[in-house]
Amino acid sequence: xxxxxxxxxxxxxxxxxxxxxxxxxxxxxxxxxxxxxxxxxxxxxxxxxxxxxxxxxxxxxxxxxxxxxxxxxxxxxxxxxxxxxxxxxxxxxxxxxxxxxxxxxxxxxxxxxxxxxxxxxxxxxxxxxxxxxxxxxxxxxxxxxxxxxxxxxxxxxxxxxxxxxxxxxxxxxxxxxxxxxxxxxxxxxxxxxxxxxxxxxxxxxxxxxxxxxxxxxxxxxxxxxxxxxxxxxxxxxxxxxxxx
Amino acid sequence: xxxxxxxxxxxxxxxxxxxxxxxxxxxxxxxxxxxxxxxxxxxxxxxxxxxxxxxxxxxxxxxxxxxxxxxxxxxxxxxxxxxxxxxxxxxxxxxxxxxxxxxxxxxxxxxxxxxxxxxxxxxxxxxxxxxxxxxxxxxxxxxxxxxxxxxxxxxxxxx
Ligand SMILES: [Zn+2]
Numbered sequence: 001x002x003x004x005x006x007x008x009x010x011x012x013x014x015x016x017x018x019x020x021x022x023x024x025x026x027x028x029x030x031x032x033x034x035x036x037x038x039x040x041x042x043x044x045x046x047x048x049x050x051x052x053x054x055x056x057x058x059x060x061x062x063x064x065x066x067x068x069x070x071x072x073x074x075x076x077x078x079x080x081x082x083x084x085x086x087x088x089x090x091x092x093x094x095x096x097x098x099x100x101x102x103x104x105x106x107x108x109x110x111x112x113x114x115x116x117x118x119x120x121x122x123x124x125x126x127x128x129x130x131x132x133x134x135x136x137x138x139x140x141x142x143x144x145x146x147x148x149x150x151x152x153x154x155x156x157x158x159x160x161x162x163x164x165x166x167x168x169x170x171x172x173x174x175x176x177x178x179x180x181x182x183x184x185x186x187x188x189x190x191x192x193x194x195x196x197x198x199x200x201x202x203x204x205x206x207x208x209x210x211x212x213x214x215x216x217x218x219x220x221x222x223x224x225x226x227x228x229x230x231x232x233x234x235x236x237x238x239x240x241x242x243x244x
Numbered sequence: 245x246x247x248x249x250x251x252x253x254x255x256x257x258x259x260x261x262x263x264x265x266x267x268x269x270x271x272x273x274x275x276x277x278x279x280x281x282x283x284x285x286x287x288x289x290x291x292x293x294x295x296x297x298x299x300x301x302x303x304x305x306x307x308x309x310x311x312x313x314x315x316x317x318x319x320x321x322x323x324x325x326x327x328x329x330x331x332x333x334x335x336x337x338x339x340x341x342x343x344x345x346x347x348x349x350x351x352x353x354x355x356x357x358x359x360x361x362x363x364x365x366x367x368x369x370x371x372x373x374x375x376x377x378x379x380x381x382x383x384x385x386x387x388x389x390x391x392x393x394x395x396x397x398x399x400x401x402x403x
Binding site for chain 1: 294296297298299300327328329330331358376377378379380381382383387403
């Protein structure tokens with residue numbers, strides 16, 4: 001079974017939007033080494049997005065390019081989950097989000113490396129090597145902040161309280177996933193186990209019975225996506241086809 | 245047209261002049277990113293793979309390959325990207341690892357597949373070193389500091 005165009009776009013959009021969000025830290029990180037780390041992760045995510053957009057552009061045909069897909073689609077056409085478009089918040093929010101998302105990507109890409117769609121499998125295999133770094137780095141931050149000072153702990157707890165409502169969407173199946181042979185519900189248990197281990201070290205508990213927000217996969221986004229697209233797409237829309 | 249009869253070896257020789265813009269002591273052959281060279285009709289096809297997906301040097305490397313080949317008379321060149329198998333530092337040449345060390349970058353070391361304290365300092369050779377950050381000046385490197393000679397240095401991560 002081949003993956004559908006919408007599914008590839010969904011994977012690309014997740015990576016692009018989070019890459020863009022993390023890039024907001026560039027030059028503003030808490031210390032130089034961590035500024036470099038989050039910028040590197042940003043670069044990895046944008047690289048991932050490019051691989052997926054290049055594939056999507058080929059599937060779409062008619063001379064479509066990766067840039068058309070990143071810069072010339074409107075908000076409603078983006079298929080990313082709500083989690084990745086939320087503002088970067090403080091360092092606790094950024095690292096916690098990275099941990100929750102990268103842990104999800106790790107499980108997903110492990111699965112996708114054996115997908116029938118060879119191109120999707122190849123991209124996933126390559127990307128997984130980078131995602132492993134992201135998981136390790138972000139889990140260390142979650143532990144450090146949770147098991148750190150009173151201030152750091154209160155930061156991570158408040159990040160957790162505001163972020164949790166966006167985690168459920170990762171495991172809510174959308175038609176383009178089903179049509180591509182992906183069963184996201186299967187990943188949820190493993191994901192919870194995975195994050196529990198680091199949460200235990202950080203001495204924090206995953207919230208329960210939280211209402212889960214969704215809509216991103218269907219193109220119905222929070223108000224934040226429009227702003228990030230405006231900033232990201234401005235140049236290509238004002239000066240079509242412009243290059244460095 | 246007479247160029248088509250040239251050997252693949254001579255193409256590799258030309259490609260050996262193209263260096264990594266971010267680590268200029270390494271050629272693209274040292275890095276192991278050239279996966280195949282082939283003639284198809286009168287077209288020369290060079291297949292390369294990226295180190296990391298977001299490596300910003302890849303476009304420049306592709307442009308530099310074109311330039312070197314054009315200077316040697318090869319104008320009809322197609323550069324293809326392969327994704328699988330994914331690039332690994334196992335493909336880096338031994339000569340490349342030596343060059344890295346001389347340049348002041350600790351080469352990939354299998355004992356540190358996950359970066360941690362102890363990677364050999366490329367300046368004084370001490371193993372009394374500490375990992376500062378898993379992410380260094382570029383995606384492929386981690387940042388270290390030597391506790392003996394005090395120098396900060398990059399470690400080319402196993403990947
Ligand atoms: Zn030293």
